[in-house]
Amino acid sequence: MARLTDVFAAHESQVRSYCRSFPHVLTTAKGSFVYDHEGREYIDFLAGAGTLNYGHNDPDMKSALMAYIAGDGIAHGLDLHTAAKGDFLSAFHEVVLEPRHMDYKVQFTGPTGTNAVEAALKLARKVTGRTNVIAFTNAFHGVSMGSLAATGNSHHRMSGLGLQGVTRMPYDGYYGTDIDTSELLARMLDDSSSGVDAPAAIILECVQGEGGLNQVSSAWLRHVAGLAGQHGALIIVDDCQAGCGRTGTFFSFEDMGVMPDLVVLAKSISGFGLPMSVLLIRPDIDRWEPGEHNGTFRGNAHAFVTAEVAIRKFWAGAEFAEVVGHRSGLLRTRLAEIAEAMPGSRVKGRGMMQGLDVIDEDVSVAVRQTCAANGLLIEAGGTHDEVIKVMAPLTTDDATLERGLEILRSAVSQHAEDQRVTPVAG
Numbered sequence: 209m210a211r212l213t214d215v216f217a218a219h220e221s222q223v224r225s226y227c228r229s230f231p232h233v234l235t236t237a238k239g240s241f242v243y244d245h246e247g248r249e250y251i252d253f254l255a256g257a258g259t260l261n262y263g264h265n266d267p268d269m270k271s272a273l274m275a276y277i278a279g280d281g282i283a284h285g286l287d288l289h290t291a292a293k294g295d296f297l298s299a300f301h302e303v304v305l306e307p308r309h310m311d312y313k314v315q316f317t318g319p320t321g322t323n324a325v326e327a328a329l330k331l332a333r334k335v336t337g338r339t340n341v342i343a344f345t346n347a348f349h350g351v352s353m354g355s356l357a358a359t360g361n362s363h364h365r366m367s368g369l370g371l372q373g374v375t376r377m378p379y380d381g382y383y384g385t386d387i388d389t390s391e392l393l394a395r396m397l398d399d400s401s402s403g404v405d406a407p408a409a410i411i412l413e414c415v416q417g418e419g420g421l422n423q424v425s426s427a428w429l430r431h432v433a434g435l436a437g438q439h440g441a442l443i444i445v446d447d448c449q450a451g452c453g454r455t456g457t458f459f460s461f462e463d464m465g466v467m468p469d470l471v472v473l474a475k476s477i478s479g480f481g482l483p484m485s486v487l488l489i490r491p492d493i494d495r496w497e498p499g500e501h502n503g504t505f506r507g508n509a510h511a512f513v514t515a516e517v518a519i520r521k522f523w524a525g526a527e528f529a530e531v532v533g534h535r536s537g538l539l540r541t542r543l544a545e546i547a548e549a550m551p552g553s554r555v556k557g558r559g560m561m562q563g564l565d566v567i568d569e570d571v572s573v574a575v576r577q578t579c580a581a582n583g584l585l586i587e588a589g590g591t592h593d594e595v596i597k598v599m600a601p602l603t604t605d606d607a608t609l610e611r612g613l614e615i616l617r618s619a620v621s622q623h624a625e626d627q628r629v630t631p632v633a634g
């Protein structure tokens with residue numbers, strides 16, 4: 209009889225990726241743990257690439273969804289009014305937007321991050337009547353053609369075939385700490401002979417999830433947002449991965465003194481791993497004609513049900529953010545200790561979106577394989593997957609976080625001698 213794992217190699221496209229570094233067949237999951245078909249338990253430091261900020265199968269979301277389905281709730285709604293959508297919109301407005309003094313219209317796009325990014329780019333181009341978009345080095349905005357044009361990684365860009373309308377600029381820190389890349393951007397935008405066409409938008413992630421946990425400073429972000437305003441461009445924050453609490457606040461830019469024109473949310477917005485994305489639009493630039501940007505799956509009613517529970521359960525008060533803040537500190541401390549075991553490595557990122565840059569792709573692979581063998585599911589980002597990323601659910605209790613980090617520490621120590629990079633200062 210064929211092994212269960214053989215079916216994937218036999219029938220699934222070569223394009224499959226995560227399963228190559230973690231080939232176990234997963235069956236069930238609860239909280240911060242996943243289980244494979246042979247009953248092995250893994251601590252989950254991947255969390256569905258950031259789609260499970262509240263862990264697997266949260267009991268309140270699960271029972272709300274089961275009750276909704278048992279009551280024959282509408283499953284598919286195009287963009288018809290449904291009670292589930294209305295309840296989500298009310299909760300999002302009351303709990304997330306209003307307390308933060310944020311005034312946005314909510315557009316339901318297709319259910320993936322890239323769908324919402326496409327909508328943001330298209331709307332920015334429509335509103336400004338311009339084509340060019342500024343995107344940054346190491347950015348990841350998705351892999352459909354418009355978003356891919358703004359994505360940096362050559363592996364995904366496939367030689368840039370057909371990718372248009374984007375000017376690449378260096379992200380904060382791209383040349384180290386001595387060069388302020390927002391000044392470079394200012395110069396390029398100010399100089400009418402720089403060859404950079406007036407942009408419709410500047411799109412960025414405050415922490416680059418796939419790009420290797422690079423992050424912007426508040427000063428850099430404010431300068432870039434100011435430049436956008438000055439040059440008639442819209443500022444788009446792509447919060448697909450860094451949003452929904454991942455950095456410690458609901459939005460990654462929350463404490464940074466900037467109010468973007470457009471905000472993209474996806475991944476954990478449904479709270480339950482169900483596909484759902486939204487584009488937040490400053491009301492005066494909500495210039496779509498009815499149906500102008502459409503799609504069949506713009507509103508996943510099941511995702512609305514769990515999203516409403518997630519928002520009310522975790523964001524109605526300040527406690528959850530405080531707990532996440534505490535856990536982020538714990539994570540930072542432990543990662544700094546682990547980094548000491550591997551010369552040249554360093555801690556990157558912020559909040560519950562931190563990791564270890566081990567510089568070498570092979571070392572990163574070896575560490576993650578050892579982690580998997582010892583019961584920890586963990587992935588990597590960066591140009592060569594050299595940054596091992598801790599993306600544990602935000603709800604992971606301290607003891608489980610410590611256990612997972614101990615598995616990581618032991619794997620890093622084991623492979624430290626494989627790391628032949630000269631220690632760098634600072």
Ligand SMILES: Cc1ncc(COP(=O)(O)O)c(C=O)c1O
Nearest residue numbers: 320321322348349350417448449
């Ligand atoms: C910042 C960011 N934007 C966009 C996307 C694309 O989202 P999706 O894979 O759901 O299309 C991702 C996915 O990792 C992301 O991290």
